[in-house]
Amino acid sequence: MLKEKRILLGVTGSIAAYKAVDLTRELTKRGAEVQVVMTEAATRFVAPLSFETLSRQPVLLDMFSLAYGSQIGHIAATAHADLFVIAPATAHTIAKLAHGLANDFITNIYLASRCPILLAPAMDSDMYQHAVVQENLARLRDRGVHIVGPASGELASGLTGPGRLVEPADIVEAIERLLESSRDLVGEVVLVTAGPTREPLDPVRYLSNRSSGKMGYAIAEAAGLRGARVILVSGPTSLPPPRGADLNRVETAQEMHDAVLSELEAATVVIKAAAVADYRPKQVASRKIKKDETVPEVTLESTPDILAEVGKRKGRRILVGFAAETDDLVANARKKLQRKNLDLMVANDLRQPGAGFDSDTNVVKILDARGGVEELPLLSKRVVADRILDRVVQLLKQRNQRAETGNRKLETG
Numbered sequence: 001m002l003k004e005k006r007i008l009l010g011v012t013g014s015i016a017a018y019k020a021v022d023l024t025r026e027l028t029k030r031g032a033e034v035q036v037v038m039t040e041a042a043t044r045f046v047a048p049l050s051f052e053t054l055s056r057q058p059v060l061l062d063m064f065s066l067a068y069g070s071q072i073g074h075i076a077a078t079a080h081a082d083l084f085v086i087a088p089a090t091a092h093t094i095a096k097l098a099h100g101l102a103n104d105f106i107t108n109i110y111l112a113s114r115c116p117i118l119l120a121p122a123m124d125s126d127m128y129q130h131a132v133v134q135e136n137l138a139r140l141r142d143r144g145v146h147i148v149g150p151a152s153g154e155l156a157s158g159l160t161g162p163g164r165l166v167e168p169a170d171i172v173e174a175i176e177r178l179l180e181s182s183r184d185l186v187g188e189v190v191l192v193t194a195g196p197t198r199e200p201l202d203p204v205r206y207l208s209n210r211s212s213g214k215m216g217y218a219i220a221e222a223a224g225l226r227g228a229r230v231i232l233v234s235g236p237t238s239l240p241p242p243r244g245a246d247l248n249r250v251e252t253a254q255e256m257h258d259a260v261l262s263e264l265e266a267a268t269v270v271i272k273a274a275a276v277a278d279y280r281p282k283q284v285a286s287r288k289i290k291k292d293e294t295v296p297e298v299t300l301e302s303t304p305d306i307l308a309e310v311g312k313r314k315g316r317r318i319l320v321g322f323a324a325e326t327d328d329l330v331a332n333a334r335k336k337l338q339r340k341n342l343d344l345m346v347a348n349d350l351r352q353p354g355a356g357f358d359s360d361t362n363v364v365k366i367l368d369a370r371g372g373v374e375e376l377p378l379l380s381k382r383v384v385a386d387r388i389l390d391r392v393v394q395l396l397k398q399r400n401q402r403a404e405t406g407n408r409k410l411e412t413g
């Protein structure tokens with residue numbers, strides 16, 4: 001599993017830093033290439049030489065020395081890394097990561113890296129339970145950072161409670177699990193739609209909805225991290241483009257329809273998280289409608305049904321839709337799933353606090369085509385994104401298994 005994997009191991013200034021020596025040994029024993037990065041404080045607990053001997057590589061320590069020949073160290077270090085693990089992670093480094101501070105090698109690598117990130121916090125239990133540490137960890141979790149531990153037990157301070165660094169064997173196991181899931185969309189092309197559409201009434205006015213695009217952008221980011229090529233067709237949002245995604249910006253439902261159908265050929269998975277307008281003004285005034293004219297009456301007409309269209313041309317693709325409802329959530333979502341030939345339907349209950357538009361969290365139910373309903377608790381949209389992709393990966397595996405069985409039957413038949 002770890003053979004030839006390139007692992008960046010960040011070590012920070014905790015009393016548990018000595019356990020990172022064991023972790024380095026375990027990782028290299030399993031065939032991983034380990035590059036250790038230490039904070040200044042970490043060197044007060046363990047000498048870099050211990051890590052250098054076990055990893056057979058110089059430790060990255062001084063950000064201002066050009067560690068990789070003439071290249072900038074933190075950029076070069078991240079270029080080929082499969083995973084960045086920080087163990088132990090101190091309260092101080094966790095705070096810097098949560099707020100984007102970057103004054104040492106580890107924090108710069110965090111900002112520059114595209115690989116999965118795993119933190120193993122270690123600190124005194126009063127520190128760990130402090131609200132600000134909990135807030136910082138939650139912030140990082142919501143951004144897709146994975147966290148293992150801490151364990152509960154006797155601490156260096158003499159106190160007993162949560163805060164102990166988990167054992168190196170548990171960190172190795174978490175790394176293996178993460179590496180396995182982190183590349184499970186390699187070779188897939190995931191087409192995601194996100195955000196609202198705007199349906200013009202005149203050159204300055206439009207009909208739209210409250211979608212922020214956060215759910216779709218979180219899915220695009222998560223799919224990219226799991227190795228997929230991502231095409232994001234996005235209505236107007238104020239969000240920064242997810243790293244690595246091919247972004248196609250559109251405004252109207254018609255433009256979204258055209259963009260999705262033109263990208264569909266390449267896609268193996270389609271996830272339609274956009275809140276596309278169902279109706280648009282039938283007439284679009286070519287000049288701004290003046291206030292002093294009589295109150296205008298607006299006649300609406302239907303927009304193209306993108307999801308139904310994609311459902312018809314689905315082929316072997318996995319197709320995931322979203323339904324935002326205020327009434328009869330599951331019944332309505334199930335009808336839509338069947339009518340539109342979907343594999344999964346993610347149903348948002350708009351009446352639940354923390355769910356739906358413009359929120360950073362969501363409360364969803366995932367319906368499948370076999371009649372199953374998975375209810376997820378209140379989670380950040382980034383975590384929901386991964387849970388949806390876990391289901392997509394399951395369906396891809398089942399589809400591939402069916403194809404293999406079919407091929408074998410053909411060969412023997």
Ligand SMILES: Cc1cc2nc3c(=O)[nH]c(=O)nc-3n(C[C@H](O)[C@H](O)[C@H](O)COP(=O)(O)O)c2cc1C
Binds near residue numbers: 090
């Ligand atoms: C003996 C000793 C043990 C420490 N252990 C921890 C620890 O386990 N966790 C922690 O968050 N901070 C611990 N600290 C405090 C950190 O070393 C300090 O916050 C430092 O600034 C961390 O820097 P860094 O995050 O850049 O490595 C300890 C300090 C001392 C003196």
